[in-house]
Amino acid sequence: MTGRPVDPDVDLHVPRQRSELREAPWGVLAAIAAGGALGALARYGLGSAFPHRAGEFPWSVFWVNVSGCLLIGVLMVLITETWRAHRLVRPFLGVGVLGGFTTFSTYVVDVQQMVDHGAPLVGLAYLGGTLAAALAAVYAGVRATRLLARPRRREAAARIRCAERSEAGGE
Amino acid sequence: MTIVLIVLGAALGAPLRYLTDRAVQARHDSVFPWGTFTVNIAGSFTLGLLAALPADGGVMAFAGTGFCGALSTYSTFGYETLRLAEERMRFYAVVNAGAGIVAGLGAAYCGMAIAQAATG
Numbered sequence: 001m002t003g004r005p006v007d008p009d010v011d012l013h014v015p016r017q018r019s020e021l022r023e024a025p026w027g028v029l030a031a032i033a034a035g036g037a038l039g040a041l042a043r044y045g046l047g048s049a050f051p052h053r054a055g056e057f058p059w060s061v062f063w064v065n066v067s068g069c070l071l072i073g074v075l076m077v078l079i080t081e082t083w084r085a086h087r088l089v090r091p092f093l094g095v096g097v098l099g100g101f102t103t104f105s106t107y108v109v110d111v112q113q114m115v116d117h118g119a120p121l122v123g124l125a126y127l128g129g130t131l132a133a134a135l136a137a138v139y140a141g142v143r144a145t146r147l148l149a150r151p152r153r154r155e156a157a158a159r160i161r162c163a164e165r166s167e168a169g170g171e
Numbered sequence: 172m173t174i175v176l177i178v179l180g181a182a183l184g185a186p187l188r189y190l191t192d193r194a195v196q197a198r199h200d201s202v203f204p205w206g207t208f209t210v211n212i213a214g215s216f217t218l219g220l221l222a223a224l225p226a227d228g229g230v231m232a233f234a235g236t237g238f239c240g241a242l243s244t245y246s247t248f249g250y251e252t253l254r255l256a257e258e259r260m261r262f263y264a265v266v267n268a269g270a271g272i273v274a275g276l277g278a279a280y281c282g283m284a285i286a287q288a289a290t291g
Binding site: 004005006007008009010011012021028029032033034035036037039040041043044047065068069071072073076091094095096098099100101102103104105106107108109111112113127130131134135137138139142 | 186190211239245254275
């Protein structure tokens with residue numbers, strides 16, 4: 001493991017994330033709730049601007065999920081490899097805004113609705129197309145941010161690791 | 172009013188995803204992202220149930236768009252799949268993507284079947 005989290009919401013292998021809830025429980029939960037509400041409103045706004053009927057390809061949910069995946073790739077590289085972010089940045093932007101913006105439940109229920117409305121091929125295309133585009137978007141977000149942030153990256157990564165070790169030592 | 176209901180639902184769903192993820196991870200020391208898997212299945216089941224019920228607009232805004240939307244997540248699901256592949260755990264990456272989708276669809280159908288049985 002490189003020390004970077006696998007789970008961007010919370011990875012208990014990372015000392016700083018393991019202790020964040022104990023150190024500032026209400027601050028962390030409030031940041032997540034506020035971010036989640038903003039993300040869900042943005043998703044609702046896009047869904048209202050670009051509505052779809054049951055059985056049609058849900059383009060707004062598709063782009064919400066794909067762009068959310070791109071943004072989480074960018075965010076995670078920035079806060080784990082490039083700069084040492086404030087402790088509420090990941091809970092607010094990653095867990096809250098992007099988690100509330102993107103949705104897995106609407107994705108599967110839309111597939112179910114397409115199958116039930118006699119459009120199984122559209123459902124299958126949506127199912128596979130979202131997965132492929134979302135994974136490509138995460139990859140693109142991570143790679144592009146690493147390329148752009150490369151000059152600062154090595155030095156910053158060492159600094160972040162060093163700070164996390166000293167925090168872990170204090171537990 | 173719809174906006175207030177979405178805000179309330181999401182403000183409950185997002186912290187619940189975080190707390191569930193923590194609770195699940197604290198009980199398993201595995202690289203497989205069981206926490207995200209759990210919330211996505213739970214969100215899909217609940218939304219499947221709601222979609223098959225004669226739920227009105229307010230209930231759908233609060234529980235569907237707000238709560239289930241914020242409880243479940245695609246960005247975390249996508250990022251975890253990429254991280255597993257990056258860490259040379261390609262098998263886990265493929266299983267995470269495949270099992271997540273199959274279990275999510277299964278959960279949505281279970282929710283729908285239960286709603287249909289309950290409403291006759």
